[in-house]
Amino acid sequence: MSYLTLTGIQKQFGTTYAVHEFNLSAEKGEFVSFLGPSGCGKTTTLRMIAGFEQPTAGTISIGGTDITHRPPNRRNVGMVFQSYALFPNMTVADNIGFGLRVRKRPKDAIHKRVDELLGLINLPDKGGRYPYQLSGGQQQRVALARALAIEPDVLLLDEPLSALDAKIRVALRKEIRSIQRQFGITTVYVTHDQEEALSLSDRVVVMSEGRIEQIGPPPDIYNFPATPFVASFVGTLNLLAAQVIDGATARLNLEGQEIRGSKPGAATGDRVTVAIRPETVEVGEAGGSNRLTGTIEDVSFLGSIVRTRVRIGNEASLSFDQFNDPGLAAGVVGDSIALSFPPEATLVLAGEANAGDALEQAIAES
Amino acid sequence: MPFLIFTLAFLVIPTFYLASGSFQNLAVAPNDPAHGAFTLQNYSALSQPNLADSYFASIEISLVTAVVGGIFGFLLAYAVIMGGLPRFLRSALMTYSGVASNFAGVPLAFAFTFTVGASGILTPLLLAGGVHLNIYSKTALELAYLYFQFPLMVLIIAPAIDGLRKDWREASENMGASAFQYWRFVAFPILLPSLLGTVILLFGNAFGAQATAFALTGGSINIVTIQITRQIRGDALNDPGIGYALAMGMVAIMAVTIGAYALLQRRAERWQR
Numbered sequence: 001m002s003y004l005t006l007t008g009i010q011k012q013f014g015t016t017y018a019v020h021e022f023n024l025s026a027e028k029g030e031f032v033s034f035l036g037p038s039g040c041g042k043t044t045t046l047r048m049i050a051g052f053e054q055p056t057a058g059t060i061s062i063g064g065t066d067i068t069h070r071p072p073n074r075r076n077v078g079m080v081f082q083s084y085a086l087f088p089n090m091t092v093a094d095n096i097g098f099g100l101r102v103r104k105r106p107k108d109a110i111h112k113r114v115d116e117l118l119g120l121i122n123l124p125d126k127g128g129r130y131p132y133q134l135s136g137g138q139q140q141r142v143a144l145a146r147a148l149a150i151e152p153d154v155l156l157l158d159e160p161l162s163a164l165d166a167k168i169r170v171a172l173r174k175e176i177r178s179i180q181r182q183f184g185i186t187t188v189y190v191t192h193d194q195e196e197a198l199s200l201s202d203r204v205v206v207m208s209e210g211r212i213e214q215i216g217p218p219p220d221i222y223n224f225p226a227t228p229f230v231a232s233f234v235g236t237l238n239l240l241a242a243q244v245i246d247g248a249t250a251r252l253n254l255e256g257q258e259i260r261g262s263k264p265g266a267a268t269g270d271r272v273t274v275a276i277r278p279e280t281v282e283v284g285e286a287g288g289s290n291r292l293t294g295t296i297e298d299v300s301f302l303g304s305i306v307r308t309r310v311r312i313g314n315e316a317s318l319s320f321d322q323f324n325d326p327g328l329a330a331g332v333v334g335d336s337i338a339l340s341f342p343p344e345a346t347l348v349l350a351g352e353a354n355a356g357d358a359l360e361q362a363i364a365e366s
Numbered sequence: 367m368p369f370l371i372f373t374l375a376f377l378v379i380p381t382f383y384l385a386s387g388s389f390q391n392l393a394v395a396p397n398d399p400a401h402g403a404f405t406l407q408n409y410s411a412l413s414q415p416n417l418a419d420s421y422f423a424s425i426e427i428s429l430v431t432a433v434v435g436g437i438f439g440f441l442l443a444y445a446v447i448m449g450g451l452p453r454f455l456r457s458a459l460m461t462y463s464g465v466a467s468n469f470a471g472v473p474l475a476f477a478f479t480f481t482v483g484a485s486g487i488l489t490p491l492l493l494a495g496g497v498h499l500n501i502y503s504k505t506a507l508e509l510a511y512l513y514f515q516f517p518l519m520v521l522i523i524a525p526a527i528d529g530l531r532k533d534w535r536e537a538s539e540n541m542g543a544s545a546f547q548y549w550r551f552v553a554f555p556i557l558l559p560s561l562l563g564t565v566i567l568l569f570g571n572a573f574g575a576q577a578t579a580f581a582l583t584g585g586s587i588n589i590v591t592i593q594i595t596r597q598i599r600g601d602a603l604n605d606p607g608i609g610y611a612l613a614m615g616m617v618a619i620m621a622v623t624i625g626a627y628a629l630l631q632r633r634a635e636r637w638q639r
């Protein structure tokens with residue numbers, strides 16, 4: 001049974017579409033992420049769920065009740081803002097208790113709930129502080145507690161960790177996930193950070209230019225990207241242009257060398273994009289029946305792995321990773337090299353036009 | 367360093383000059399041996415009904431114009447900023463306020479007399495409505511002061527209203543608060559230090575005003591700044607020592623208002639980061 005349902009949601013600002021044909025069914029207790037580059041409509045969609053924006057078309061329902069036209073203060077949806085948005089004139093405890101106070105709950109009930117939540121976010125003795133006396137990470141925890149205090153039906157988080165430094169970001173996202181599990185609260189989490197989306201979510205919604213590119217569990221998104229955009233935005237896929245020699249057997253021509261795709265389907269003669277993960281490629285013949293030869297262009301040391309980029313023909317380049325064990329003989333720039341990888345790891349994606357652009361955009365984002 | 371010189375030249379030295387004058391007997395002729403002798407007479411003279419009244423009147427006028435100008439200035443600024451009015455209207459109001467808040471002294475008095483004075487263009491209209499405005503009265507002076515108090519409020523409070531973040535309103539709505547509850551618990555408390563601070567500034571602004579009152583009433587109204595002018599520069603019955611003592615009282619009041627303003631401003635800024 002779907003709990004949070006968005007059906008045919010659309011949002012137009014003037015003549016531009018911020019969100020297009022957005023359909024989503026989230027189960028009760030599910031953790032769903034919206035992942036995509038900035039400007040792709042994540043925040044707008046989230047704000048429509050919260051009621052701060054009205055969809056131009058479509059409906060939103062929670063637990064079977066249509067809330068599309070309900071004002072935000074009657075939706076019982078908790079929101080955590082990117083900027084925390086704590087009230088500066090109130091103590092931490094008053095911030096957390098605000099939702100209960102405006103609901104006219106008895107004072108001691110509020111007090112009890114606030115204490116519980118302060119414990120939950122590991123700030124038991126900070127109730128009397130003011131927001132400006134807290135670090136960014138602490139403020140964001142308070143914002144989370146404040147959103148949870150009203151026992152919302154749905155929890156919304158808009159890039160809640162983007163203003164924090166990397167270490168706190170990782171710790172806090174684990175905390176968010178564990179609290180979410182504990183409460184079993186249906187959650188929508190907006191981020192442009194793929195690692196965050198993949199590590200936290202039950203399902204990820206990958207968005208681009210106001211449209212959903214793919215919805216699926218993190219392993220599916222990572223291993224079986226449905227479009228060149230998803231392939232380029234998620235992970236560090238190699239994207240290479242190729243032409244289909246024979247659609248039925250998935251034989252491809254890549255810069256004059258022949259390889260096999262993971263499954264048949266593309267029409268003979270089509271220009272397609274081939275996606276190959278760096279970790280599936282091996283030096284020599286051990287990797288699988290697909291072979292490519294090229295020239296080493298770059299060798300970079302990335303700590304536990306060494307990433308080597310190989311030029312294939314005139315246009316294409318392919319990167320692969322090797323574990324950096326002491327016995328590793330890293331390649332030398334300029335040497336020629338033979339690589340192999342399995343056909344199953346050779347994804348064929350329709351279209352080639354914007355794959356490179358999307359990758360550049362994805363890199364610029366991160 | 368330049369700041370130090372500036373403070374010395376325009377603040378410390380004049381105040382010192384005023385302070386020393388206020389403890390000297392300057393009521394007698396300069397050739398009298400008692401001239402310049404130390405005395406506390408000037409300060410005890412401040413309790414004379416005439417002089418005490420000037421303080422009461424100044425305080426009343428400043429209070430009334432600060433509060434009235436403050437309330438209406440705030441409402442106007444709020445309406446223009448939050449009311450979703452077009453951008454150009456807003457900058458027009460700000461420019462107007464910038465000019466109008468400096469519109470004081472002789473030009474203001476002249477414009478005021480010309481509009482609602484004995485033969486002013488709006489006077490017949492007022493009379494027809496049963497309003498008889500005595501242009502030498504305190505009420506008239508208060509009205510005239512409002513011409514610069516009101517825009518000054520708009521000018522100073524606008525940035526504070528701008529500082530109310532959209533997320534605060536949204537967060538409050540999100541937690542179920544009504545528009546009134548948002549005002550009552552969030553926006554108003556956040557603005558309060560700025561509001562109080564600005565009203566205090568308006569108070570000081572009115573308290574120190576002299577030229578408008580002088581030009582409008584010809585010096586007939588008994589407020590502190592006019593009284594100081596009379597005592598220091600008047601031709602008969604004047605006593606510069608008393609003038610200096612009056613001025614010292616004013617310096618004290620100004621110091622308190624500026625101090626209170628600074629304190630409130632600091633609090634407001636801490637919140638609006």
Ligand SMILES: Nc1ncnc2c1ncn2[C@@H]1O[C@H](COP(=O)(O)OP(=O)(O)O)[C@@H](O)[C@H]1O
Nearest residue numbers: 013017018036037038039040041042043044045
């Ligand atoms: N209030 C608005 N008025 C006009 N355009 C807007 C408004 N809010 C968002 N947009 C546009 O809608 C698109 C999606 O924005 P947004 O949802 O904020 O993206 P994201 O959160 O994914 O970065 C952007 O092109 C943005 O410029």
Ligand SMILES: [Mg+2]
Nearest residue numbers: 039042043044
């Ligand atoms: Mg956003």
